[in-house]
Amino acid sequence: MNLIKEMASRDRVFDFMAPARSPVDVRHGPILYLEDVSVSFDGFRAINDLNLTIDDGELRCIIGPNGAGKTTMMDIITGKTRPDHGSVWFGSRHDLLTMNEPQIASLGIGRKFQKPTTFEALTVFENLELAMAADKRIWPTLTARLSGEARDRIDEVLATIGLAAHRDRPAGILSHGQKQWLEIGMLLMQRPRLLLVDEPVAGMTEQEMERTAELLTGLAGQQSVVVVEHDMGFVRSIARTVTVLHQGSVLAEGSMDQVSSDPKVVEVYLGTESDNMEDA
Numbered sequence: 001m002n003l004i005k006e007m008a009s010r011d012r013v014f015d016f017m018a019p020a021r022s023p024v025d026v027r028h029g030p031i032l033y034l035e036d037v038s039v040s041f042d043g044f045r046a047i048n049d050l051n052l053t054i055d056d057g058e059l060r061c062i063i064g065p066n067g068a069g070k071t072t073m074m075d076i077i078t079g080k081t082r083p084d085h086g087s088v089w090f091g092s093r094h095d096l097l098t099m100n101e102p103q104i105a106s107l108g109i110g111r112k113f114q115k116p117t118t119f120e121a122l123t124v125f126e127n128l129e130l131a132m133a134a135d136k137r138i139w140p141t142l143t144a145r146l147s148g149e150a151r152d153r154i155d156e157v158l159a160t161i162g163l164a165a166h167r168d169r170p171a172g173i174l175s176h177g178q179k180q181w182l183e184i185g186m187l188l189m190q191r192p193r194l195l196l197v198d199e200p201v202a203g204m205t206e207q208e209m210e211r212t213a214e215l216l217t218g219l220a221g222q223q224s225v226v227v228v229e230h231d232m233g234f235v236r237s238i239a240r241t242v243t244v245l246h247q248g249s250v251l252a253e254g255s256m257d258q259v260s261s262d263p264k265v266v267e268v269y270l271g272t273e274s275d276n277m278e279d280a
């Protein structure tokens with residue numbers, strides 16, 4: 001019963017609850033394409049003619065002061081928020097604005113929220129098992145014997161997230177960082193094409209941050225990864241291209257060196273996170 005309650009309260013949409021996915025066509029362009037996207041809340045434009053392109057296999061960091069629109073942008077990509085106008089495409093074939101949240105998740109867009117939402121009473125292994133993409137309902141997934149292929153996939157993900165030694169421990173006793181990695185592993189079980197990761201290192205130790213940097217940079221290439229993060233030192237350690245959002249639009253884009261020396265960027269961070277920008 002607790003498990004059902006936990007599942008019902010989760011923000012995430014499980015792949016196995018959604019229709020089967022069709023291939024994402026990236027032969028002629030990016031994996032994610034947003035054009036002239038705007039959304040207003042009570043007359044306030046949280047996203048303002050936003051244009052953003054993410055290439056297949058890219059690792060992109062999104063930064064910006066509080067209220068810049070980072071979360072709202074993620075909400076639009078995942079179908080949680082509908083924009084007032086604009087286009088949002090996943091590859092050249094899928095118009096995300098015609099789809100609901102489960103349909104978008106089933107295309108292979110996985111979202112990791114800031115707070116870990118693993119199933120605490122289940123072991124690490126069971127959490128991964130539960131998250132596996134399968135044409136099964138949840139109870140058969142939990143009770144049926146796993147195929148060799150499924151076990152191999154879980155072992156592979158356990159190695160990727162560095163939790164092989166913890167496979168039989170309940171998720172509830174893991175450290176904060178380990179829970180975050182487990183949740184990334186749960187998304188990986190669904191073989192996503194695009195991972196959206198919200199503030200992955202908030203509350204982590206230095207060592208956990210280093211491990212997270214290795215994990216995310218290692219994932220890029222196999223899938224596209226978009227990371228929203230406030231910690232500029234961490235962003236510098238992983239970023240190839242950084243997009244700076246401000247007032248719902250892209251203020252600057254480029255390498256960390258380019259954006260952190262851009263006078264427009266320095267100005268919007270002044271009085272907010274300018275110290276962090278200088279530290280980075």
Ligand SMILES: Nc1ncnc2c1ncn2[C@@H]1O[C@H](COP(=O)(O)OP(=O)(O)OP(=O)(O)O)[C@@H](O)[C@H]1O
Nearest residue numbers: 041042045046064065066067068069070071072073
């Ligand atoms: N559902 C909503 N109703 C009203 N206003 C909203 C809603 N969602 C977001 N906003 C407003 O839109 C703006 C952008 O918010 P958003 O959370 O996307 O910014 P953010 O860049 O993620 O900020 P932070 O770094 O603090 O998480 C903010 O001014 C916020 O108050």
